[in-house]
Amino acid sequence: MAEKKNYYKIPETDDGTILFNVPFPEDLKQLKDMAPILIKQPYHIDYLHSYGQDSPFFAGLANGKLLSNKCPKCGYTYGTPRMHCMYCGTECDWFELPREGYIHCFTVCHFGSEEFLPETPFILILVEWPEVDTLFLARLVDVDPADASIDWVGMKVRAQFKRLSKFKPTDVYFVPA
Amino acid sequence: MPDVYVVSGGVSKFAKARPDRTFQPMVKEAYDYLLDDIGLDFTQAVELVDGTTSSYFSDHFGRQLMGGAMATDYLGMCPKHNKRIEGGGATGGLNFQAGWEGVASGRFDIVLTYGWETMSHVNTWKGNEFIALASDVSFDYPVGGFYSGYYAMMVTRHMKEFGTTVEQLALVSVKNHNNAFHNPYAQKRKRITIEDVRNSTMVAWPLTLLDICVMSDGAAAVLFANEEGINKLEKATGRSMKPTKVIGVGGGMDAMRMADRPHGDVILLPHEKAEDYKDLKYPGVHSFRSGRNASKEAYKMAGITDPINELDFVELHDAYTSSEIQTYEDMGLCKYGEGGGFVERGAPFMPGVDYGYDLPEQGKIPVNPSGGLIACGHPVGATGLMQAVFGHWQCQGTIADHFGDPTLQIKDAKRGAIHSHAGTGTYVTVSILEKGF
Ligand SMILES: [Zn+2]
Numbered sequence: 001m002a003e004k005k006n007y008y009k010i011p012e013t014d015d016g017t018i019l020f021n022v023p024f025p026e027d028l029k030q031l032k033d034m035a036p037i038l039i040k041q042p043y044h045i046d047y048l049h050s051y052g053q054d055s056p057f058f059a060g061l062a063n064g065k066l067l068s069n070k071c072p073k074c075g076y077t078y079g080t081p082r083m084h085c086m087y088c089g090t091e092c093d094w095f096e097l098p099r100e101g102y103i104h105c106f107t108v109c110h111f112g113s114e115e116f117l118p119e120t121p122f123i124l125i126l127v128e129w130p131e132v133d134t135l136f137l138a139r140l141v142d143v144d145p146a147d148a149s150i151d152w153v154g155m156k157v158r159a160q161f162k163r164l165s166k167f168k169p170t171d172v173y174f175v176p177a
Numbered sequence: 178m179p180d181v182y183v184v185s186g187g188v189s190k191f192a193k194a195r196p197d198r199t200f201q202p203m204v205k206e207a208y209d210y211l212l213d214d215i216g217l218d219f220t221q222a223v224e225l226v227d228g229t230t231s232s233y234f235s236d237h238f239g240r241q242l243m244g245g246a247m248a249t250d251y252l253g254m255c256p257k258h259n260k261r262i263e264g265g266g267a268t269g270g271l272n273f274q275a276g277w278e279g280v281a282s283g284r285f286d287i288v289l290t291y292g293w294e295t296m297s298h299v300n301t302w303k304g305n306e307f308i309a310l311a312s313d314v315s316f317d318y319p320v321g322g323f324y325s326g327y328y329a330m331m332v333t334r335h336m337k338e339f340g341t342t343v344e345q346l347a348l349v350s351v352k353n354h355n356n357a358f359h360n361p362y363a364q365k366r367k368r369i370t371i372e373d374v375r376n377s378t379m380v381a382w383p384l385t386l387l388d389i390c391v392m393s394d395g396a397a398a399v400l401f402a403n404e405e406g407i408n409k410l411e412k413a414t415g416r417s418m419k420p421t422k423v424i425g426v427g428g429g430m431d432a433m434r435m436a437d438r439p440h441g442d443v444i445l446l447p448h449e450k451a452e453d454y455k456d457l458k459y460p461g462v463h464s465f466r467s468g469r470n471a472s473k474e475a476y477k478m479a480g481i482t483d484p485i486n487e488l489d490f491v492e493l494h495d496a497y498t499s500s501e502i503q504t505y506e507d508m509g510l511c512k513y514g515e516g517g518g519f520v521e522r523g524a525p526f527m528p529g530v531d532y533g534y535d536l537p538e539q540g541k542i543p544v545n546p547s548g549g550l551i552a553c554g555h556p557v558g559a560t561g562l563m564q565a566v567f568g569h570w571q572c573q574g575t576i577a578d579h580f581g582d583p584t585l586q587i588k589d590a591k592r593g594a595i596h597s598h599a600g601t602g603t604y605v606t607v608s609i610l611e612k613g614f
Binding site: 014036038041043049051054078079080081082086104105106107108109110111112113114115116117119122124125126133134135136137138139145148150152153154168169170 | 315
């Protein structure tokens with residue numbers, strides 16, 4: 001058997017090319033053997049996304065405060081804002097989460113959605129607080145992604161805030177405490 | 178409530194890309210297979226089918242709204258009832274149950290369901306972005322929306338809570354790939370080892386490329402009928418049907434944001450006791466409460482109290498090796514926390530297949546004999562229906578005819594479960610199939 005050689009390949013892009021015509025057979029019976037035509041359809045949209053009732057959370061991040069909701073009726077305490085309690089339907093109050101919490105679980109993303117590919121490898125964590133009933137999703141920084149280990153679960157972490165707010169949940173991020 | 182049967186099913190070949198076809202003729206490939214298998218012709222079907230349901234997950238992948246209507250008119254089913262079903266990764270399983278409901282409600286005698294996905298029209302990373310839009314776009318997506326990352330977070334918690342290992346995860350991939358080696362419909366047919374899985378590219382720690390299913394183009398179709406419907410089909414075809422009875426259906430859901438899930442008490446199955454879990458906070462992010470609820474409902478309806486001994490096989494939603502292990506536990510095939518040992522001992526492997534490992538409990542309850550999503554592919558809107566088709570063939574005992582290889586036929590299979598799952602366990606369906614002839 002001939003040895004398989006891996007020849008160098010030029011990196012590919014999906015820009016395609018502008019095409020104005022394709023070969024066409026005299027005999028229409030040959031049309032079913034034709035290769036499919038693929039065209040490129042760009043699709044860009046700007047959404048005006050309102051944070052609605054959750055807006056105070058983002059205002060809080062811009063002012064260095066990590067806010068969430070607590071149910072005044074049953075006392076359930078949420079780690080991520082939710083204006084109405086999942087357990088009794090009551091409208092919740094705002095409160096400030098502690099600066100320091102613990103890693104409940106984590107991952108290191110070596111790939112990601114197109115939007116976040118340039119940021120890889122990045123670390124996602126769910127943060128827990130002993131006095132809070134649910135969790136909060138955030139990025140962890142200032143650790144080496146190559147050191148990933150189950151021992152990271154339970155690590156004490158501290159919230160830090162971006163000085164120039166982008167009004168995104170990533171305005172807060174965590175570092176080892 | 179009338180008894181509801183699966184009478185026939187069909188699957189298109191799942192492939193990375195199908196530029197040769199738009200989605201409508203791809204659905205027709207699965208549909209034509211379904212018709213051919215019972216000897217029904219196109220015009221007879223148009224006359225006998227009372228209504229249809231169609232499923233695809235993402236409007237973004239196809240950039241086509243009302244695709245359900247377009248597939249339906251392509252199959253000649255106008256002007257009868259059709260609706261589209263959507264629920265993330267569980268879209269196909271939800272559509273299966275929508276088809277069942279159409280007959281179980283007494284509204285229709287014969288219902289046709291079909292589903293598909295064309296995921297090849299965007300690059301893999303844009304595709305991951307579309308899928309990640311099935312997470313809260315205010316709080317989750319902007320932090321680094323990536324479903325493999327979400328499931329990886331769940332598994333690090335499972336590992337911490339229960340001591341599950343990456344080698345145990347890898348064994349799921351070994352099993353499913355090696356099974357698919359004998360399934361001509363599967364997208365990835367290769368024999369692999371634990372080392373292959375661990376040495377493959379790291380995607381989201383600790384999940385590698387071989388721990389994760391691939392994106393696919395493909396379609397699947399299922400035909401449902403009550404006894405009256407079966408009579409009509411037998412009269413039209415002059416053949417006796419070999420149906421599979423749907424003896425149980427269950428569904429469940431959980432908060433879309435994983436962060437919102439409670440840390441409370443386990444929902445118990447009949448064979449479990451509260452003492453089994455006295456220190457376990459549930460579901461947290463280590464388990465799928467929706468999967469447990471769906472299993473509990475489906476088992477109750479089917480009269481199943483001891484699932485591992487009362488089921489002959491399970492086709493479950495293994496988008497990730499980790500979610501297969503988590504699902505063994507949700508479905509009560511083993512206790513919560515024991516999923517890693519369950520696969521390590523070989524319980525979910527096919528009997529009589531050489532996987533290259535010592536598996537003392539091999540063949541106890543084959544899980545994903547088809548190869549599952551990891552090896553067959555995951556064209557989302559078709560996936561749950563593909564499981565139903567493979568499950569139907571298992572109960573019929575016709576796997577050898579359809580696969581051209583008898584290896585994956587479970588001997589004397591009478592009863593199996595199919596399980597469909599979405600969004601880190603946001604939606605789950607479980608349906609129980611039983612030989613009906
Ligand atoms: Zn409350």
